[in-house]
Amino acid sequence: MRGKILLLIVMLLPLPQVFAEDRRVRVEMPPMMREHMLANMRDHLLALEQITRHLANREYDSAAEIAETRLGMSSLEGHGAAHMAKVMPREMAAIGTAMHRAASRFAITARDAEIEGGLNAAFSALSDVMQQCVACHSGYRVH
Ligand code: HEC
Numbered sequence: 001m002r003g004k005i006l007l008l009i010v011m012l013l014p015l016p017q018v019f020a021e022d023r024r025v026r027v028e029m030p031p032m033m034r035e036h037m038l039a040n041m042r043d044h045l046l047a048l049e050q051i052t053r054h055l056a057n058r059e060y061d062s063a064a065e066i067a068e069t070r071l072g073m074s075s076l077e078g079h080g081a082a083h084m085a086k087v088m089p090r091e092m093a094a095i096g097t098a099m100h101r102a103a104s105r106f107a108i109t110a111r112d113a114e115i116e117g118g119l120n121a122a123f124s125a126l127s128d129v130m131q132q133c134v135a136c137h138s139g140y141r142v143h
Helices: 002-012 031-056 060-071 081-086 090-116 120-139
Strands: none
Touching: 031 060, 031 081, 031 120, 060 090, 060 120, 081 090, 090 120
């Protein structure tokens, strides 16, 4: 009896996200550009991990340096951002730009935190960066 009730409860739970319809817009791009973009993405995640680690050690300057050079406005040329933006829907490219801006803002906030102390502002600014990762990932896909 208890087993049946449990089963009923499980069946009434909302379907997990994996079964939900995928409403992301599929963006077509030449295979080489797609590979290039995905390689950049993997580096973005690595950069976030390294930034978080530096913040945990209160190495604000190193965190700022990684953010600016790998995610911030200084990273645009290395990422071939101008070429990439051309194959993206305009809204998607705008999220990318917002992410690069947020990363550069984070770098400034982290350097200020070095002087003033306090991790709160730095983490808040880092969260602003990650918000843009989330925004783009929930709207677009390339596969
Ligand atoms: C402008 C849009 C955009 C932004 C901003 C963005 N991504 Fe992505 N990312 C994508 C798309 C599109 C994919 C491919 C998803 C798919 O096709 O399923 C992707 C894939 C990835 C992948 C998987 C790579 C692989 O090898 O398959 C990682 C990791 C990733 N992103 C990390 C990040 C991180 C971390 C950030 C923020 C610092 C970020 N991305 C910001 C669009 C974006």
